[in-house]
Amino acid sequence: MRFLKMDPFLVGLVCTILLATIIPCHGAAVPVFHWLSIGLISLMFFLQGARLSRAAVVEGLVAWRLHIIILCCTFVLFPVIGLAAHAMFPGLLLPDVWLGILFLCCLPSTVQSSIAFTSIAGGNVPAAVCAATASNVLGIFITPVLVGLVLRQHGAVGGNPLDIVYQLLLPFVLGQLVQPWLGxxxxxxxxxxxxSDRGSVLVVVYTAFSDAVMQGLWHKLPPAELGMIALADTALLATVLIITILGSRAVGVPLKDEIAIVFCGSKKTLASGVPMANVLFPPATVGIIVLPLMMYHQIQLFVCAMLARRFARQTREENKLAEQAV
Structure with a gap:
C-alpha cells in the first residue's frame, strides 16, 4: 500500500520545480549551479560504483538467460514502441516533449522498486536483483548510444559525448576501483x-528548470500538454506491461520469472535519468525533456502496486495447488 501513496521524492521534485519557477537561478548564480550539478552528478555515480559489490556486477553481467529478456524489454522494446508512437503521432506532443518520451525509453530500469514489487508479488527476487543491477550497469554504456541514435534521427543536438565518459563512466569506474575499501x-x-543521491537530483532539477523557466518554459508548455504527457506515459507503460505478460506466458516462462520480467522490464529510473539528461541535452531543453520521466515515475509506482497485489494472489493460489498436488 505504501507505493500507492505519493512518493516523497516526487513531492520534493514538484517543490523544486515550483521553486525554480518562482525563484530561478540567474546571473552570477548560473555558472555556480552548473558546476555544482556536474560535481554532484560525478559524486553520485562514484558512490554508485563504490556501493555496488564486484560480485553483484559480475553476477548481473554473466547471469544472462533470464536477464537478456529483461534487457531486451528495457533497451529494445521500449525504444521500438517510442519510435513507432512518434512515427504514428508526430503532432501529438511538442518536439522537445517527444524527445523526453524517447529519452525515457532509452533509460535503464530501476533497482529498488523493481526488486520491491517482485518481492511483494512473490516473484523471483534473486533474478530481479541481478537483472536490475545489470540494467543499471549496462545502462551507463547503452543509454548514451541509444539516445545518440535518436538525437541524430530527429536532428537534435546533444552534449559532448566525452561528457558521458568524464561525468558518468569514469566516476563509476573509480568507485568500483575503491569499492574494496569503501564498500x-x-x-x-x-x-x-x-x-545524497536524491539531493543531487534535486539540485540538477532546480538548475535545469531554472534555465528552462528563463527560456519561457511555461509559455511553451500549455496545461493541456501536461495531460497529453500523462496519457502518453500511461499508454507506454500499459503497452509494455501487456507485451511482457503475454510474451512471458507465450514462451512458457514460470510465474515467478514472469513477475521478475514484468516488473524489471517495465520500470525506468528517475534517479539516474535526470543526471543523464543533464549531461546529454542542452541546458535550455533539459527541463522539458525530463518532465515525461518524472510523470512516468509516479504512474509506474501506482500501476505496478496494484499489479503486484494481483500477482501475489496468483502466486498464493499456485503455491496452494502445488502443495495439494504433493
Missing part, C-alpha cells in the same frame, strides 16, 4: 547515501 562504509550508510 562496507557505503552499505552501513545507505540512508545517508540515498539522501
Amino acid at each position: 562496507d562504509w557505503a552499505h552501513r550508510n545507505k540512508t545517508l547515501l540515498s539522501f
